[in-house]
Amino acid sequence: MKFKRTLLAMAVIAGTFGLTGCDEETNNITVTHPNSGDTLPPVDEGDKPVCPPTGDEDCDDKPSTENPVIDMGVHVPVELDGMDVTRYVNPFIGTGNLGNTYPGATTPNGMVQLSPNNGSNGWEYISGYYYHDARTSGFSHTHLSGAGAGDLNDILVMPINSRSDFMINEGSATLNLEASHFKHQDEQATAGYYKVDLLDYDITAELTASDRVGVHRYTFPRDQQSEIIVNTGFKLNWDYTSDSFIRWDKDNNRLIGHRLSDGWAASQKEYFVMEFDQPIKNVRFAYYDKETKQYVNAPADFTEIGSIKGSQTYDAVNDRDVFGKYQYARAYVEFDTEKQGLTVEAKLALSSTAIGNDGTNKAPLSGAFLNLTEVANKNFDQVRLDATNEWETLLGKVKVEGDEAYKQTFYTAMYHAFLGQTTHSDLDGKYYRAFQGRNAYPNGRPSWGKEAPLVDDIRLADANNDGKADFTRYDTFSLWDTYRNVQPLASILTPNSLADVVLSMLSYAEEEFTPLDAEDNASQPRKGRLPEWTFKGNETGMMMGMHSTPVIYDVLAKGILDARMTELGFSQLEQDDIKARLINAMVTDARSGSAVSWISEYEKNGWVPAQLHDVEADAYGKHSPFKDSWTASYSLEYSMNDWMIAKSIALVFNEEDPRYTEFADRSNNWQAQFDFGGEPNTPWKGWFKARDYNGQFIDKNWTDPITGETAGKNWRPDMFNWAFSESNGWQYFFSVQHDMHGLKDLMTQVDLKSNPDAKDGALFAARLDEYWSTYPDRNAGDNQFPVFNTGNVGQHVQGNEPDLHVPYLYNYVGQPWKTQAAIAASTNVCYDNTADGICGNDDFGTLSSWFVFRALGFYPVNAGSIYEIGTPMFETASIDVGNGQSFNVTAKNVSRDNIFIQNATFNGKAFNRTYLTHDEIMYGGDLVFTMGDTPNKLWGAAADSMPPDTGIGEFLHADSLPAGAR
Known part of the structure; x- marks a missing residue:
């Protein structure tokens, strides 16, 4: 309807x-x-x-004109001195519904995200925490903010005592978790700090963090047995623990260990060192027994548990650590509270490279031990103050005055904008370059569902190849999403960090790895590719496109990379070399034979072709009508990527470079996906549609040339189908950000076919009007939206990425007041x-x-x-x-x-x-x-x-454009 x-x-x-x-x-x-x-x-x-x-x-x-401020039932934490703007940050915003954010403690782009876990699997628990669940199973050190798929939640820590035996059991013994109930009025959060009262145990838990260290403070009441559980086996959603190890270092009152995992991030490594400020009374260990499928206690004399698979940084004390027996390791660290209550502070440093050297053997500090020095000689309150000051400095770069409710939403939004692009390198610039996920397989199959190969590949963040670390290696690049506005915001507020992001992308592309055949046999080493959707050193292959390219073009066009390299002391020769290497990485990805999905078909045809195939059920219980998901979206986005490459070539070299002409012309391939009605019986003229290998648009009249099957339905732009990524023909119609005037001109061409008096841009404006005023009926079957199509105004979806830019497009037709209303x-x-x-x-x-x-x-x-x-x-x-x-x-x-x-x-x-x-x-x-x-x-x-015309290259339909256009 x-x-x-x-x-x-x-x-x-x-x-x-x-x-x-x-x-x-x-x-x-x-x-x-x-x-x-x-x-x-x-x-x-x-x-x-x-x-x-x-x-x-x-x-x-x-x-x-009312100005209500909603009381979430959350206490505002006691403010520290200087909390000018961070007092407006409310990390609970987005932790309910579909936001999938987390409320815990972190620093801007920090390696550590120390945040609570409810203990459950599922869509609501992607970040580990769902606001409408009043249970806590502990606090883990890594989290994804706002993602649509689940992983991380590494090294779960939970304080308990003898007052309760409450457990969460989600149907697997590996998820039998000691837990507690809590109330939101006993919960506090702001930038860099989290606090909650664990009601079952009468324990107060507080969290803060530096970039690479999570800091805990637990206030225990008097009790006969008080413990802090360190759980390396905890896993959620797509993630699973492939290897774990914990050792009690009695002499130094600390734990060391690791958690290796597979899942969405293949072959992830997290090494840790955990120090306590109170003497440890005892440590007991437990592990998951694969035979009984239960957690059991290890012998009392154990001082370590697990295996050392994948680690060369320390040796086993004995032969007990055979891989496979003592897995999903847990340590129960006991403190003496029999006579009086006790406050325990613990610091847990992470590293992707190693537990490392602690400096006692005259070797330099390294790995997690080195990262622990971030908080050396600092207590919980000092670390919290440092974290708050980091956020205050960043968020304070923008000072706003006006509506108080808006200010809370605004500063929380700024806060959320800096929870990705996380730090991956240690303080010495070293980092783990993991298994390449989908890139490692020539057929592009995903790596999850089986254990990925473990590699020991430690690299150095060294852009100019002089053997010295020079930039921060970042990771967690959700680029199909973030290229649209997260990196552009960073280009204004944190340009140096954004330049390091691009240097990190270059390192991704240049690092060699060994791909595998279908039987996991190693083949010849090859280079990587620019990131698509990466985290923890892994390319996941999630989503589509080559969306490192807009980020790279952004830092080149704005002079950000030049300024950063000059600050780092790079010579002009080194700077020119780095920029040339970036161009080479982009061009290599965009040509046939690269690891980029369907790029060979795109290069050959000018579009990514689709065809019918055997029916396969999808995640929503419907069926996918196309063999290759999202083919129309692939074509549109690759065309935009081509524009980024061409413009980057022009900046680094010039427009005389033959590669500029190649990619400038390819940047017009979006038109090859546009059915502007060349045949009289063409239904729905002037829309982007999927095309087959023969170039025929897939609609009501199309027949599969191989199988003879027909589409069976009259294609409509409001239909949700797999030609478009997570959306429909309406939401992807305006996905030509790099050439909006070109799309407007092509629409005018369509208009002139039936109306000789058509005005330039009139049909484009009318299409926008219809877009904003045509609502879908969610119950109409073939145009029913998936779960991530939320925040609708007409066909506009504010809750997903493809059309976030569309409110601004009335500026291209001289009607900016409609942009303001939209x-x-x-x-x-x-x-x-x-x-x-x-x-x-x-x-x-x-x-x-x-x-x-x-x-x-x-x-x-754009x-x-x-x-x-x-x-x-x-x-x-x-x-x-x-x-x-x-x-x-x-x-x-x-x-x-x-x-x-x-x-x-x-x-x-x-x-x-x-x-x-x-x-x-x-x-x-x-x-x-x-x-x-x-x-x-x-x-x-x-x-x-109006905004300037940014189209370049040879316009495919230039000969039939109206006079004065293009």
Whole structure:
């Protein structure tokens, strides 16, 4: 069922910001909670008028001016001195519903994420913690923020005593976990700190962290037996423990050990050293007995348990550690609380390389022992203060004034934006280069479901190959998501770290590994590839595209990499060499024979072909109609990647380089996926569709040339099908970020076929209007959306990535007031300051970064130096851009009603453009908007106010374009 509504009406649903309660009624419009996972239901508009897109007619459908702040029942922690902006950070936002964030302690882009675990598997527990579960099974040291698949949760620590024997058992003995109940009013969290009262044991648990060390503080009551469990066998979702080891080092009051695991991240290694500030009374060990399938206690004289498979850093004391017998190792570390209560502080340092040397044998510190020095001579409170100050420094680069509820959502969104791109190298620059996952198999099969080969491959973060560490090696690149806004935000706030991200990408591409055949036999060594979806040294092959390319182009176009390399002291020759190597890595990935999925077919055809195949059930209980999932999406995204490569070649070399012409022309391959209606009987003209190997578009009239099967359905853009990644033809229609003017011109060409008087951009604008006003019926079967399509306004999905840029596209047709309304509408349905306050997977800060840019008033539709003007949220926003400069955005008269730009000035001069450049931001300046509750249709409407045309190369349909286009 479809129905139409106008844009301003969407913008005022649930007020101009989605903080109203459930099931409110406004003008007979039933409003569900914006994060309930449901689309807005069909509307009974009654006799009252609905505000038109212009917003300039009398209308009762006006935004609420209320400013509620929702009480989540969470106590705000005691503030430390200097918590100017971090006091607004609420890490519980996004821990409910689909956000999949975690509330625990970490530092910006830190290696350690020390956070609570409920102890359960499943979609809700991807991050280890689900707000609507009131149980805790401990605190593990690694977590994924906002992901849609599960892994990590390494080294689980849980304090217990004799007051309770409460266990969580999720159906497997390996998940029999000592646990406790808690209440949210006894739970606190802010940037770098977490606290909870474990009610079953009357123990208070507190967590903080440095970059590579998790710091625990447990306050025990008097009890006859108090212990801290260190669990190396704990696993969730796709992850499983392949090897574990724990040793009690009595002489130094510490534990050492490791956890090796397989799963989404193949062949992951986590080595650890754990020191305690109170004397250990005793350590007992337990392990999972594979024969009885139960946890059993090890003999009392054991001082270690597990195996040493994969480690060359220490030797076994005896022969007890045969691999396979003493697995899923746990240590129960006992402290003396028989006479009085006790507070225990513990520091656990991680390393991907080794437990390392502790310095006692005159060898230099290394591995986890070296990383432990981050917190040397510091107690819990000092580490917490350091973590808070790190966040304060970062988040304080942007100072906003205005709505208090917005500020909490804003600073939490900024916080979430820096939980990915995690540190992977030790303090000495060494890191573990793991098994290559899908890349290791020529047929591209995933590695999970069987144990991956263990390798010992320690590398050095050395970009100029002089044998010395020079950059921080980062990992956890969810690039299909984050290239859109997370890295562009970092380009403004943390450019040096972003440059190190790109150097990390280069190291990924240049590191050799040995691929395997289908029987896991080693073949000839080969180079890697630029990251696609990586973490812990592994390429997972998740999602699609070559989305290192927009990040690389971004740092090249903005001069970020040059500045960083100069700061590192690289010579000009070394700098030129590094940039040339980046170009080579991009070009190699984009040509036939690389490890990139379907790139050979794309290079051969200009599109990734699809065909029917035997029916296979998918995760949603339906069936996939195409042999190769997401083929239309692959083609569109590879075309954008080609543009990034061409533009990078032009920057590093010049446009005379033959590779520039090659990839500039390939950047127009998006048109090969566009059915603009060459045949009279073509259904649904002017849309992107899947194509077969013969070039035929797959729709109602298509027959498989191999099997003779027909599609069987009349293709429609609102149908969810596997031609498009996690979406439909509507949501991927505008996925030509690198050539939006080209798409507009092609739409005009379609329009002229039936209307000789068609105006340039008219059909593009009409398509946008229909996109925002055509709602799907979730119960209509073939157009039913999957779970990650949430936060809907019409066909727009704010809870997933493909169309996050679409609210800004009215700027390309001279209707920026509709962009302003669309942005407000998208905000309403996705964000608030509750645990359910992110309407989809945050994907390492992607939905959060969208909110940050939205609030500031501009957004990066495409990689590079251009940002589109939107609608600002705060009265003032000041961005520290370095060198003593600030970029200031002032929005006079802004409110929840006043979302429309009336006029603007930049550095005191009239400003009518709907875009900014990166240099204009980074040089500092004053951008001043005057806001109102009705649109000014003249502001930003002129042709020279539109964002510039970025299309390059040979336009495929140039001969048939209307006069004046392209």
